[in-house]
Amino acid sequence: MSGSFIDEVIKVDDAIRLAASLLKVPSREVEVPLQEAAGLIASRSISAPYDMPLYDRSAVDGYAVHAEDTYGASLHGAAELKVVGRVTSSTSIEEVSKTSLKLSEAVEILTGGPLPPGADAVVMYEDVTRMNDKIYVHRALPRWANVSRRGEDFKEGETIVEKGVLLAPWHLAALAAFGFSRVHVYDKLKVGILATGGELAEPLQPVPLRKGVYNSTSTMIMSCLSGRRFIEAVYLGRVMDDVERIAEGIEGAFRAGFDAVVTTGGTGVSGDDVTTRAVERVGTIAVRGVAIRPGRPTSIGVVEGKPVFMLSGFPVAALVALEFVVLPVIYRLFGSTPQPKPIVKAKLTRRLANVVGHRSYVRAKVFRRNGELIVEPLRLTGSGVLSTLVKGNGIIEVPEGLEGYEPGEEVNVILIGGLEGM
Secondary structure (H helix, E strand, O other): OOOOHHHHOEOHHHHHHHHHHHOOOOOOEEEEEHHHOOOOEEOOOEEOOOOEOOOOEEOOOEEEEOHHHHOOOEOOEOEEEEEEEEEOOOOOHHHHOOOOOOOOEEEEEOOOOEOOOOOOEEEEHHHEEEEOOEEEEOOOOOOOOOEEOOOOOEOOOOEEEOOOOEOOHHHHHHHHHHOOOEEEEEOOEEEEEEEEOOOEEOOOOOOOOOOOEEOHHHHHHHHHHHOOOOEEEEEEEEEOOOHHHHHHHHHHHHHOOOOEEEEEOOOOOOOOOOHHHHHHHHOEEEEEOEOEEOOOOOEEEEEOOEEEEEEOOOHHHHHHHHHHHHHHHHHHHOOOOOOOOOEEEEEEOOOEEOOOOOEEEEEEEEEEEOOEEEEEEEEOOOOOOOHHHHHOOEEEEEOOOOOEEOOOOEEEEEEOOOOEOO
């Protein structure tokens, strides 16, 4: 690779689109119980099989009435009605439909109970006085007061779950409310993490190394990927900086059934950085460098339609590339989109410079001072400085077209931790 690498990088969004267009969409579909589906991605759209509610029903405990019987009712002039029955949430609509409520009549009704024919409002217990089979209503009601109308939650045929959506507890609650017990989802994407570099040592005990470094980056990548239930991340171990060994490791992973491989290290432009050359032995390079800081050497290869995401060996650069390049590509493979990250606006403490043409992600600390949010940039360079992630709680995104921000300017900050001073 020539020294012109800096001129060959492409923009973040272009890299994501290009990589996704060259890769195969996961097609394995499985059916799982609702209780096991949270965090997985729906492989089919699901529509409401019937109206919900299926019938007009009471939203409170009280009495079903004709609204016009309550017109003019107040604390000083109650409307007198005769109680002619009782309905609970377990009373069937067929049973309720046998009789129709007449004017000046009321039916005691509990929350969820079907409204008797003729009734068009429910007065709450606290707004009536009951004496034997009579109630005295002290409040006037409009039509459909305290009533859940048929289909007001979901209309028959309305979409409950879109294909490609990341299933959340509320999606599953909606499906369960209709009686679904299982849901079709995409099978988990099996991702292998392969660390490269003869300088790496696996963490065993906290003792200083006289040479080399502990393999912290793979630990972080594993944790980030495993935190998403639609991904199964497996650590494949580490290999030396050798083209043949790296190529064998990647080929072996795909033969073993992995859907994607993430490598760490060996993505730069020096003679010792051999990961991209190894990928070229078994496939092609789709993206060679991304206009992102940190993480510019990030590259993406394609082996028989499957991705090889090549990340920096430095943990901060690898994390930025994973969050803002790799995961967006993976979501696209499922026809999905990443969950929006929490963003706050905060006032910058000092000038923040950027290289025009690159999208920069600056580690920062957000805190509250004198009633306003303040953000202090910690560091942009230093991709191996983990303390800036541990001590920080936010990331400032600087778009490609900006030279930076000035002190006191209000900027968007992506939260990666809790706010101090709240």
